[in-house]
Amino acid sequence: VEEPAENVGKEHPFSDEKLSLVLTVYRVPDFKAAKAQVQKILDFVGMGHSVGIHTKTQEHADELAADLKVVRVLVNQAHTFGNGGSFTNGLEFTLTMGCGTWAGNSISENLNYKHFINITHLVREIPEDKPSEEELFGAHWNKFGK
Known part of the structure; x- marks a missing residue:
């Protein structure tokens, strides 16, 4: 099913999780837009869960x-x-995925x-082996001040 990028939310059932042989496709112009689209879907239905990407660009x-609120990013795999x-x-075998505090879970x-x-x-x-305050906060202080 192809959906316009704005069709995300409870009034658009194809943007929800599907445990069936249905795939929803959103066409976006570039990677930045794709990332924003994925976060929009995660905000609606899967905060913390996972995303997958097939890419040659590490x-x-x-x-x-770094940017999405997910526990797992699966790269080049089913x-x-x-x-x-x-x-x-290397992921532990399970049928239950912890999704971190993003989803109100206690495990990530x-x-x-x-x-x-x-x-x-x-x-x-x-x-x-106590680090100095400079070691702990130096990068932050350099960027934002003390």
Whole structure:
């Protein structure tokens, strides 16, 4: 189904999640517009969840990861299979995706068995490795002032 870019929201059911053999296509003029379109859809239906991109331009994948409010950016792989974990991408196998605080979740990863076991951490003091305020805030201070 092809939809105009402005057709996103509850009054446009093809912009919602589809667990069927239906694909919605939005035509946009360039990568910047595509990224904005994806964020609009995420704001409506999938904040924090995931996006997929097929590209030869690593900068596009990096930009999506830096700018979109998603936990997972799948690059050059089948989103349907890779999102739930794969031997070829390092994600934990799951049917439940944590979507971070963007979606009101407590985890930003694929839910797995580790989330259901108790682990005791035996903690001892180590030599202090305290960064200076300049190391912590220097870049911010240089950009915005102290």
